[in-house]
Amino acid sequence: EDVPVLIIGAGPAGLVLGNLLLAAGVDCAILEQRGRAHVEQRARAGFLAANTVRVLAENGLDAGLSARGKEHDTCAFRYPGGQFELCYRKLGRAEVHTVYPQQHLVADLVAEFLARGGDLRFDTEVTAVTGLDGDRPEVATRDAGGVTRRWTSRYVAGCDGRHGASRRALPPGAVRRHRRDHDVSWLALLVQAPPSMEAVGYAVHERGFAGHMARTAEVTRYYLQCPRGTDPMSWSEDRIWAELHQRMQAETFGPLREGPVLERAVVQMESDVLSPIQFGSLFLAGDAAGLISPSAAKGANLAVMEAEILARALVLAVHTGDSAALARYSADCLPRVWRAQEFSHWMINLLHGPTGTGEEADFLRGLQLARLESLRSSRSHQDHFAENYVGI
Numbered sequence: 028e029d030v031p032v033l034i035i036g037a038g039p040a041g042l043v044l045g046n047l048l049l050a051a052g053v054d055c056a057i058l059e060q061r062g063r064a065h066v067e068q069r070a071r072a073g074f075l076a077a078n079t080v081r082v083l084a085e086n087g088l089d090a091g092l093s094a095r096g097k098e099h100d101t102c103a104f105r106y107p108g109g110q111f112e113l114c115y116r117k118l119g120r121a122e123v124h125t126v127y128p129q130q131h132l133v134a135d136l137v138a139e140f141l142a143r144g145g146d147l148r149f150d151t152e153v154t155a156v157t158g159l160d161g162d163r164p165e166v167a168t169r170d171a172g173g174v175t176r177r178w179t180s181r182y183v184a185g186c187d188g189r190h191g192a193s194r195r196a197l198p199p200g201a202v203r204r205h206r207r208d209h210d211v212s213w214l215a216l217l218v219q220a221p222p223s224m225e226a227v228g229y230a231v232h233e234r235g236f237a238g239h240m241a242r243t244a245e246v247t248r249y250y251l252q253c254p255r256g257t258d259p260m261s262w263s264e265d266r267i268w269a270e271l272h273q274r275m276q277a278e279t280f281g282p283l284r285e286g287p288v289l290e291r292a293v294v295q296m297e298s299d300v301l302s303p304i305q306f307g308s309l310f311l312a313g314d315a316a317g318l319i320s321p322s323a324a325k326g327a328n329l330a331v332m333e334a335e336i337l338a339r340a341l342v343l344a345v346h347t348g349d350s351a352a353l354a355r356y357s358a359d360c361l362p363r364v365w366r367a368q369e370f371s372h373w374m375i376n377l378l379h380g381p382t383g384t385g386e387e388a389d390f391l392r393g394l395q396l397a398r399l400e401s402l403r404s405s406r407s408h409q410d411h412f413a414e415n416y417v418g419i
């Protein structure tokens with residue numbers, strides 16, 4: 028099989044890219060290892076930045092989002108000094124988030140890609156990507172029935188996440204990996220209960236961080252910082268609610284609405300940036316290009332930002348043979364990626380105190396409180412926060 032662009036992975040990055048290419052008349056195929064039901068039900072992020080909403084709206088991909096997405100504009104911080112709220116609609120560039128669960132967005136993007144006549148192969152795992160230093164790269168796949176196939180294309184878009192085939196296909200030394208292990212873990216919970224507060228809640232507590240994020244009227248996300256290597260099943264529901272109540276200071280600020288825990292997973296805060304995010308005819312986007320800790324909900328937004336820039340460059344190259352924009356792809360994306368990484372890293376330090384005791388831990392805790400106080404009281408700090416929190 029031969030197409031101008033092969034896209035590996037049907038997450039937000041691959042699906043936005045595929046839809047933008049089809050809209051511009053560039054033929055492509057998306058190869059996805061998992062089944063359709065799996066990708067359409069995989070609950071992940073949900074906070075879409077203004078830039079993401081713009082990309083989707085400008086390309087006719089926002090029907091579900093505008094019908095069912097909810098604007099969100101406030102986050103609340105609880106800490107030993109009390110509670111304060113930041114309404115970022117009134118700060119910085121006055122942008123808001125749109126809350127729309129990522130699996131719904133993915134389902135919309137799949138439906139639209141198929142409606143546009145796109146070729147999307149589920150249950151099709153990419154096992155090898157070769158020939159990237161030439162202009163006829165080859166992709167080998169294996170489907171659920173074990174049938175193998177070879178694909179050729181002019182370009183390959185690696186949108187298959189951090190453990191995908193694209194990263195594995197990079198020859199040693201082709202790109203540099205910059206990596207940080209933040210030494211922080213979260214127990215990420217999806218709970219069958221309405222949100223407990225209007226705002227996103229960030230609670231800084233000596234027992235560790237706790238977070239609250241609205242998803243839908245029936246389902247809410249909570250996070251609890253936990254020791255590294257925690258088995259997600261080792262925390263009983265009673266313990267989960269007791270910790271959430273304590274860390275979110277429910278006695279002072281009002282009770283949480285409890286419900287059964289639907290899903291739980293332990294996420295390790297880890298970030299990396301590949302540089303450049305291209306090699307020969309392979310271009311990386313989304314988690315394949317870099318991993319960002321979820322502390323500021325930027326992963327899916329960076330993926331969409333990269334998909335738009337890559338789509339424009341590929342359209343130009345395929346239609347006119349002008350590959351200047353493709354050559355610039357990494358240089359165009361990476362400064363924005365680093366800005367997002369810097370902010371995310373700052374958020375991690377804002378939300379997580381040192382573990383342990385002693386003079387150094389006390390010092391770091393003092394810094395953390397000073398950071399929170401500054402955010403509570405300084406308008407210019409709040410403007411800066413808002414710009415970076417919603418911006419990409």
Ligand code: APR
Binds near residue numbers: 059071151
């Ligand atoms: N062959 C085919 N498909 C693959 C392979 C492979 N070898 N390896 C992985 N995939 C698929 C996965 O099954 C998945 O559907 O690639 C897809 C990658 O999608 P995502 O993980 O959603 O990654 P991306 O599109 O980069 O999304 C970016 O969304 O939820 C946020 O925080 C998350 O930052 C992430 C963001």
